[in-house]
Amino acid sequence: MYELKNVTKTYNASKRKITALDSVNLSIPDGQMVAIQGPTGGGKSTLLQMLGALDRPTSGEVQLGSSMLSKLGDGKLAAIRAKEVGFVFQGFNLIPTLTALENVETALAPLGVSGAERRQRSQDALASVGLSERFGHLPAELSGGQQQRVAIARALVKRPDVLLADEPTGALDEDTRDEIMELLESFWRDQGLTLIIVTHDSAVARRAERRLHIKGGKVTELAAQPA
Amino acid sequence: MFGTYLRRELVNRRKQTVIISIGMALAIGLVILVNSISAGVQGAQASVLQSVYGVGTDITISQAAVAPTAGAAPGAFAFGSGSGATAGGTTTLNQSTLTTSRTETVFDATQLDTVSATSGVSAATATLSLTNMTFSGQLPSQATGTSGTTGGAGGAVGGQAGSSTTQTAPTGGPDGAGGSSFSVDNFTVLGLDPTGASVGPLSAVTLASGRLLTAADVGTDNAVLDSSYATSASLATGGTISIGGTTFTIVGTVSSSGSDSVTASDVYIPLDVAQTLSSNVGKISNIYVTASSSSGVDQLATSLKSALPTATVSTQADLASTVSGSLSTASSLVSNLGTWLSILVLAAAFLIAILFTISGVTRRTREFGTLKAVGWSNRRIVSQVAGESVVQGLIGGAIGIVVGLVGVLVVNIIAPTLSGSAAATSAATGPGGGGAGGGFGAAAKAVASTTVTLQAPVTLGIILIAVGLAVLGGLLAGAIGGWRAARLRPAEALRSVG
Incomplete structure (x- = not known):
């Protein structure tokens, strides 16, 4: 469960102070599917980084389960990301020199999983996203949808509690978008994940149980709309 | 991963x-x-360097040269009025001198004991570096020269200058007309301890013929020649060579271990004989030292410098700078x-x-x-x-x-x-x-x-x-x-x- 209290994040850019998050108070129960929408520069990605233990707030508290993320050092945050949080990015963010299988394995490397188990679990993860025939392919040899599937497999192979997706369908066509969303939803349902999706796409957002809107660093709750 | x-x-x-x-x-x-x-x-x-200093020589010790004292003329030949053999108006002169080289300064041989007693010295031996010069030639006898002209180069003086005499054609000399003919030969001689061959110049040579000097040669007039010099001087093992007026038996010839090279000296003789013949009894000009360990050479050089404050102590590294070409x-x-x-x-x-x-x-x-x-x-x-x-x-x-x-x-x-x-x-x-001084050029x-x-x-x-x-x-x-x-x-x- 996420608990955010008075979270503010400011940046200094070109002698200007930018407030990306402004006294955000938010609670997200375990297992919830949340969509975060808002205009560009509204603070969506910053909020996702706070939730994903990628950054610390300038002030306020971010808590995930029993871990106070806002007070942990870099090493502890990295350990939480390694164990509890999976990421899916708009640009897939695969390592271009590694094969699909090896990309998935990178998520298990910091957990100290043995080579054989790492390989087996990665193969299973790729198979679960429908890429059992693509283990040895480099990202450049895969389509956008396939690359995003590899990224989802990488995010889920460590069996995280939370899956954070930043515009996961932003670079995909509509058909592929629906496939990816169905995949994410099936994992959310089957594994009891907390799924938080940042999106511009209302069609994607409508699939979520809960919708948040963020603008000027302020978060507001939108009524959930069934798809 | x-x-x-x-x-x-x-x-x-x-x-x-x-x-x-x-x-x-x-x-x-x-x-x-x-x-x-x-x-x-x-x-x-x-x-x-081995050609000169021998194998295993880590340090050499010498004394810096000093200016000669006034009137000193090392290696000068002295001919009296009755010198040489005169026959038919021609005087034949033959004289050898054995002196220290102009660039060498001798020092007390007891310094070898000081060196040997220094900690870190494995072996040490002393040498005396000398130059033998031989004047050999024929000049017109003084008795035959009645003219006011001088003789040939070399200073054979003839006649009575300024007096009124009858001019007669000069006679005598090798050409029968008052001329002179002589040669000056020089070669280097190294006096060394025949028992100390493990270090020093003879440790880097190859025996070409005969034998090397041994302990039995101490006090004897036996010599070993550089094979190149022996060839150029038409000398060979078994023959003799005049050094400082004394006839030495050539017991062997040596060549350098390196190719196309000569050894440190033209002639090698026992140290004690060299000292006596050159009037340098109890004197030496160089000490060759082998250190106990190669890593301790610099330390040993420092010790030797303090033990022999007036000496010039050179390591192989110092000597390397003397290699030219x-x-x-x-x-x-x-x-x-x-x-x-x-x-x-x-x-x-x-x-x-x-x-x-x-x-x-x-x-x-x-x-x-x-x-x-x-x-x-x-x-x-x-x-x-x-x-x-x-x-x-x-x-x-x-x-x-x-x-x-x-x-x-x-x-x-x-x-x-x-x-x-x-x-x-x-x-x-x-x-x-x-270069200073006249004579017959620098030794x-x-x-x-x-x-x-x-x-x-x-x-x-x-x-x-x-x-x-x-x-x-x-x-x-x-x-x-x-x-x-x-x-x-x-x-x-x-x-x-x-």
């Missing part, structure tokens, strides 16, 4: 790997080549141009490795941000970057070792010949050392001219240095690149690409 990722990066980012490796390879190859040639030149210098040029080239070139190329290779690594890290910002997002720690990422750089350095090092060895092989196949010469009395060139020094073939040796040490430099270059580039990667905050790294 580390190995897989590293291998994939090196293979798939081939251009970077190749450029860094080639830069490193050139630098390492050059370091090996310069080091090997440098070792070869040092070996060649040692070879030249193309060998000296090569040595200077290697130590100056070669070393600086190595440093420059090495610095350039390190810089290329560092810049490419930093550039690679910058290009891989999103990659490292992603890895941080999936839980990779800074340490893991730094290790990855450093590992890639070290392996690139090692690949460059391995290629560099091959390049260097090929270069060394080419040098050894070409086998350039270098000439070098070293003067045995190098330490004695002080005031009054050369000859013992000079060994040697032609050596440059062989560049490759030692394990040189290879280890090369590998060490390759690892160092890789670590340096990896540390700087890794530091850059570690500084990337995951959120910023991901944000930087939108």
Whole structure:
């Protein structure tokens, strides 16, 4: 469960102070599917980084389960990301020199999983996203949808509690978008994940149980709309 | 994962790997080549020095030359009115002098005891460096010269100047017309202790004929000749040679261990005999010292300098500077141009490795941000970057070792010949050392001219240095690149690409 209290994040850019998050108070129960929408520069990605233990707030508290993320050092945050949080990015963010299988394995490397188990679990993860025939392919040899599937497999192979997706369908066509969303939803349902999706796409957002809107660093709750 | 990722990066980012490796390879190859040639030149210098100082001589001791006292004329010939044999109006003169060389200063032989008693001395022996000059010729007898003209060069005085005499044609002399004919010959003589051959000039010679001087030769008029000198003077083992007016039996001839070279002296005789004949009883001119350990030479030199404050103490390193000729040029080239070139190329290779690594890290910002997002720690990422750089350095090092060895092989196949010469009395060139005074010119020094073939040796040490430099270059580039990667905050790294 996420608990955010008075979270503010400011940046200094070109002698200007930018407030990306402004006294955000938010609670997200375990297992919830949340969509975060808002205009560009509204603070969506910053909020996702706070939730994903990628950054610390300038002030306020971010808590995930029993871990106070806002007070942990870099090493502890990295350990939480390694164990509890999976990421899916708009640009897939695969390592271009590694094969699909090896990309998935990178998520298990910091957990100290043995080579054989790492390989087996990665193969299973790729198979679960429908890429059992693509283990040895480099990202450049895969389509956008396939690359995003590899990224989802990488995010889920460590069996995280939370899956954070930043515009996961932003670079995909509509058909592929629906496939990816169905995949994410099936994992959310089957594994009891907390799924938080940042999106511009209302069609994607409508699939979520809960919708948040963020603008000027302020978060507001939108009524959930069934798809 | 580390190995897989590293291998994939090196293979798939081939251009970077190749450029860094080639830069490193050139630098390492050059370091090996310069080091090997440098070792070869040092070996060649040692070879030249051995011709003069003998094998195993670590230190030589001499006394700086001093200005001659007024009126002193070492090696002057003294002819009285009754000197020589006169027959038919011609006087035949023959006289030898055995004196210390003009550039040598003798000192008390007891200093050898001081040296031998010094801690760190393994062996020491003393020598007395001398020059034998022989005047031999025919002059018109004084009785036959009644004219006012002078005789020939050399100062045979004739006639009574200023008196009114009847001019008559000169007679006598070798040409029967008042002329003169004479020659002046000189050769170097080294008095040495026949029992101390393990160190000193005779330790670096090869017996050409006969035998060397032994303990049984102490006090005897036996001599060993340099084979080149013996040939030029038409002398051979079993024959005799006049030294300082004494006839010596030639018991053997020796040649230098090096090719095309002469030994330290033309003639070798027992030290005690040399001292007596040259009126230098109890005196020596040089001490040759072998140190107990090669690493203790400098320390021993310092001890000897304090034990013998007025002496000139020279180590092999000091003596190496006395080697002249193309060998000296090569040595200077290697130590100056070669070393600086190595440093420059090495610095350039390190810089290329560092810049490419930093550039690679910058290009891989999103990659490292992603890895941080999936839980990779800074340490893991730094290790990855450093590992890639070290392996690139090692690949460059391995290629560099091959390049260097090929270069060394080419040098050894070409086998350039270098000439070098070293003067045995190098330490004695002080005031009054050369050219002053008349006589028959400056006394000859013992000079060994040697032609050596440059062989560049490759030692394990040189290879280890090369590998060490390759690892160092890789670590340096990896540390700087890794530091850059570690500084990337995951959120910023991901944000930087939108």
